[in-house]
Amino acid sequence: MLKESKFKNNLVTWFNENQREMPWRETSNPYYIWLSEVMLQQTQVKTVIDYYHRFISRFPTIADLSQAHEDEVLKYWEGLGYYSRARNFHTAVKEVHDNYNDQVPNEPQTFGKLKGVGPYTQAAVMSIAFNEPLATVDGNVFRVWARLNNDTRDTKLQSTRKAFEQELQPYVEEDAGTFNQAMMELGALVCTPKTPLCLFCPVQAHCEAFENGTVHNLPVKTTKVKKKHIKQKVYIVRNQNNEILIEKRTQKLLNNMWQFPMYEADGKEDIVTDLSKEIKFDNTPVFKLKHQFTHITWDIEVFMAQEKLNQETVELSQDMVWMALEDKELFNFPVSMTKIYKFISDHC
Known part of the structure; x- marks a missing residue:
C-alpha cells in the first residue's frame, strides 16, 4: 500500500x-x-x-x-x-x-x-x-x-x-x-x-x-459486449402545407422524445397501413446514418414520400402531429432525428 x-x-x-x-x-x-x-x-x-x-x-x-x-x-x-x-x-x-x-x-x-x-x-x-x-x-x-x-x-x-x-x-x-x-x-x-x-x-x-x-x-477489464445493430427505416411525409409528420416515442429508449416516423426494417409495423394505403415512397433512401447508444447501434435509412398528403383525408394517431419546419425548436428531438432534420432542411 x-x-x-x-x-x-x-x-x-x-x-x-x-x-x-x-x-x-x-x-x-x-x-x-x-x-x-x-x-x-x-x-x-x-x-x-x-x-x-x-x-x-x-x-x-x-x-x-x-x-x-x-x-x-x-x-x-x-x-x-x-x-x-x-x-x-x-x-x-x-x-x-x-x-x-x-x-x-x-x-x-x-x-x-x-x-x-x-x-x-x-x-x-x-x-x-x-x-x-x-x-x-x-x-x-x-x-x-x-x-x-x-x-x-x-x-x-x-x-x-x-x-x-x-x-x-x-x-x-x-x-x-x-x-x-x-x-x-x-x-x-x-x-x-x-x-x-x-x-x-x-x-x-x-x-x-x-x-x-x-x-x-492496466486496468484489467472484461471484454465489452458486442453492440446489437438494428436496421431502422425513417419516413418523411409532408402535407399540402409543407408540414412534416412527426411522432412521440413510446418506447423506453428516448421515451417521450419526438421523431420522424421510424420502424424496424424487419418489423411488422408499416407506415403505409398506419396512415394511408395510397402513400408511396421512393425505393432508394435519400439519407443514411448510424447512431450509437451504449449497447445498440441504429443503422438508419431515410425514405421520402413521393407526394404530399392531404391532411384532411388522413387520421393521425394520438402520438402523431404535423410540424412546420420552423417550429422544430418547440419539440425535443434526439441527435439522430436532428441530423435527419438538418438534411431535410438543406436538401429537400
Missing part, C-alpha cells in the same frame, strides 16, 4: 497547481455540483460546459427546476444524450423541493436514495459539496488506482469497485473533495488510457505499474 501522507501531498499539490478551470469548481452550491456530475457521466468536459451554463441560467435554483415541465427540461438537455439522466435528475430535484425545503440533503444515505443517484454520484457530490469522507471510483480512478498498485483485478466487477473504495478510504478522511477531484484529474490529464504521460506524473515514484513496466496492461 502507498505511503499515504506523501502520496496524497504530491497528488494534491499537483492538482492545486494544474487543475483545469471548470465552472462547477468555482461554486459551493451543491445543486450546481450535483448537476455537473450528472452531466459529466459518459460525456466529455468540453461538451458539458455550454450545456451547464445554459441549464443553470434557465433553472438557477432547485425550485425553478422542480416547477419546470419535463419537455422543457429535456429541451435544455437536447444533444447531450443519455436522456434518462435528465429525467432522473428532474425527478430527484422535485423530491428535494417537496421533502427537503429546496436543500440538497447533506447526509449521504438520504442523498443516495434520490432517483438516479448511484454510488459514484453520491460520493462525488457529498465529498465535493460537503466534504463527506467518501471515495469516488469512476473510470479515471479505476485506471489510476490499478496502475499505482499494479492491480490486475477486473474493474468491471462490483467487488473490485467495493475493494477500491475501501482502499481509498484512508485518503478521504480529510479534504475528501480535493483528493477525489485530484484523482479524477490525474486520470483525465496524465494517467490516460492509451498514452499515459508517466514522465510527467506527480506520483510516478509511488506507481508499481511504472516500476514493473505494466502500465499499458
Whole structure:
C-alpha cells in the first residue's frame, strides 16, 4: 500500500497547481455540483460546459427546476444524450423541493436514495459539496488506482469497485473533495488510457505499474459486449402545407422524445397501413446514418414520400402531429432525428 501522507501531498499539490478551470469548481452550491456530475457521466468536459451554463441560467435554483415541465427540461438537455439522466435528475430535484425545503440533503444515505443517484454520484457530490469522507471510483480512478498498485483485478466487477473504495478510504478522511477531484484529474490529464504521460506524473515514484513496466496492461477489464445493430427505416411525409409528420416515442429508449416516423426494417409495423394505403415512397433512401447508444447501434435509412398528403383525408394517431419546419425548436428531438432534420432542411 502507498505511503499515504506523501502520496496524497504530491497528488494534491499537483492538482492545486494544474487543475483545469471548470465552472462547477468555482461554486459551493451543491445543486450546481450535483448537476455537473450528472452531466459529466459518459460525456466529455468540453461538451458539458455550454450545456451547464445554459441549464443553470434557465433553472438557477432547485425550485425553478422542480416547477419546470419535463419537455422543457429535456429541451435544455437536447444533444447531450443519455436522456434518462435528465429525467432522473428532474425527478430527484422535485423530491428535494417537496421533502427537503429546496436543500440538497447533506447526509449521504438520504442523498443516495434520490432517483438516479448511484454510488459514484453520491460520493462525488457529498465529498465535493460537503466534504463527506467518501471515495469516488469512476473510470479515471479505476485506471489510476490499478496502475499505482499494479492491480490486475477486473474493474468491471462490483467487488473490485467495493475493494477500491475501501482502499481509498484512508485518503478521504480529510479534504475528501480535493483528493477525489485530484484523482479524477490525474486520470483525465496524465494517467490516460492509451498514452499515459508517466514522465510527467506527480506520483510516478509511488506507481508499481511504472516500476514493473505494466502500465499499458492496466486496468484489467472484461471484454465489452458486442453492440446489437438494428436496421431502422425513417419516413418523411409532408402535407399540402409543407408540414412534416412527426411522432412521440413510446418506447423506453428516448421515451417521450419526438421523431420522424421510424420502424424496424424487419418489423411488422408499416407506415403505409398506419396512415394511408395510397402513400408511396421512393425505393432508394435519400439519407443514411448510424447512431450509437451504449449497447445498440441504429443503422438508419431515410425514405421520402413521393407526394404530399392531404391532411384532411388522413387520421393521425394520438402520438402523431404535423410540424412546420420552423417550429422544430418547440419539440425535443434526439441527435439522430436532428441530423435527419438538418438534411431535410438543406436538401429537400
